Amino acid sequence: MSFDQLRDELTARKSQSLYRQRRMLESPQAPEVQVDGKRYLAFCSNDYLGLANHPDVIQALKQGADQYGVGGGASHLVNGHSLAHHELEEALAEFTGRPRALLFSTGYMANLGAVNALLDKRDAVFEDRINHASLLDAGLLSGARFQRYLHNDAQSLTQRLERSDARRKLVVTDGVFSMDGDIADLPELCKSAKAQNAWVMVDDAHGFGCVGKGGRGCVEHFDLGQDDVQVLVGTLGKAFGTAGAFVAGSEELIETLVQHARTYIYTTSMPPAVAMATLASLKILRDEEWRRDKLAALINQFRDGCEQLGLELMDSPTPIQPIMVGDSAEAMRMSAAIEAEGIFIGAIRPPTVPQGSARLRVTFSATHTEAQVTRLLDVLEKVSQKRD
Template sequence: MSFSDLAQELTLRKQQSLYRQRSVLASPQQPEVVLDGKPFLAFCSNDYLGLANHPDVVDALQRAANEFGVGGGASHLVNGHSHHHHALEEALAEFTGRPRVLLFSTGYMANLGVVNALLDKRDAVFQDRLNHASLLDAGLLSGARFQRYQHNDVAQLAARLARSDARRKLVVTDGVFSMDGDVAPLPALCHAAQEAQAWVMVDDAHGFGCLGQSGGGVAEHFQLTEEQVPVLVGTLGKGFGTAGAFVAGSEVLIETLIQFARTYIYTTSMPPAVAAATCKSLELLQKESWRREHLNALIERFRAGAQQLGFTLMDSQTPIQPIVVGDADKALKMSEQLKAQGIYISAIRPPTVPAGSARLRVTLSAAHTEAQVDRLLAALESVR
């Protein structure tokens, strides 16, 4: 069997400036990194609070690794559920204000597991058109009637909910949209769902740590209850600076996932040391509010400077600050020009974003300084 047709598709992707390539990181996650042997000032990490390389988090991981080793060894339902996992679930439940939390190995697996545990062909799922790929895949794989509504269009969602006679109806949205940086209009979405007796599931991967007075994400930001947002998903590899994911909700929801979520049942637990490290990062996330304050100041500084330079920014008050270029080839060339100046920002192109909306996805971190943001602005001016 020949792979010649696959080779042709790869060649076409290169010609369209859509080919993806990996760089090799030779340093911790921090503003100044070494990629492919060269130093860069990076603005493309999701380590929003600068916790991925925090010495206390690293120390917690090392101590737990000395105690428990590295691998989880088995699934949570066999003998892979350590007391570090259990302690993290209890801490996250208190943090989110939900009765229970369930850990997953990745955010992708959490989303697949939840939607497929709750829905089947008798049901309907309603998703924002710009939802993360994991949410869209989860909806398609569930067998439920899959409907997408225009980005943040509550009226269109309400109309589609009203026409549905499905057994169960699930409204699914990102809390903060990963490529645009804007926040879902959750109060209005929740009201529309309640009117139609539908559940709401929010993937707040990019909101936790950044939004809310204590970093509790969009639910805290909008002061939404468990009744309004019964299914709350978060990832640990962004604001928390570690790895894995969790689902927060009621006793019934969590027990349902333990019984029916295949991506939970049939996979090895995350390393216990990662859970221990996350307990420490959760503590820092809540205690060190200066991280959010500094991050918000950097966001304002960047937006003011970029607008002064004539760049059109998207409606985002989060660390995700996309500069939409449009053409994929142009975005790629701008990224390469910035790399030549020692600034690393990835060019995000289709199919990650819609055709014609290729962009430089600038992400800011509490670990950045004002001087580093000013250096970024100066480099952007030179490639404008």
């Protein structure tokens, strides 16, 4: 191994239009942001409800810092489990309709912790082909037999479940798929799982806040319960506007995670102030239905406009609205041209998405305006006319 080898690999990545670069955000998350010293209209944040910079959430964070200081100080099982953490877990359990919830520091850690606490080499895990990387990694690291079924295809899942004689079978899916924006067909997937005595785990990172009554996510949207989806995961850094994640489920599930989830046991708790901020954002997320209504109106406006422009969208009813481009270099060109017009949208390329399916991932917030969506459509019309 040598630095020359690494340099050559990086050069090759650049030549394939797959090189990633960080940009410097110099303002709070909002429809209008400052990036690398320039002002942009942004459509690339997961702050779907506009809570990341909400004054009530900011005030709760400040109060939490005054009361608890800044850091968690220790893991939850040593001396880092504060009253703020406990109150947030109780509120999230009530919000999801589950007996208990357990906080994790990130969504990645929640997924790795849950799957690896439940499965080992005697078991089998069945995952949607386009699941988030954290779910795929969780399945691979568990040591269980790892199988991927066709995207959102209950029949494909059933065929794989029927062939398995594993001790435990766990079906794992996103609720809303982060790069496509479509919603998992949970009723059919749960039916297939139940017929084969399998459990279902749903990572509803992009569903909570945006989907379901009161923003309670995809499981509520389909009127399903704990008997259908035994392991429910949510992240707090998207529609909630803060940071961290949680797993909600039965008493037995949560106690199993407390005892065996290494990503819970061996890490410092989230700052208690963040837990207090999340309690404030949860109340807004649950009570202010106008935010979801506003999102729906903006999404419809955008989709109608793109149809008139002849742009190819994916079948998504959520704030994630990808414009399919295909070629990675062309996606990069379009993203740069849009940025030159003062709008910030990221180009999503392999390996995040399959080869030949590069796209512009447009995301909406309840704090966007109709006029801003109109401006986006005008720029897309201008840029798309220059495509080869």
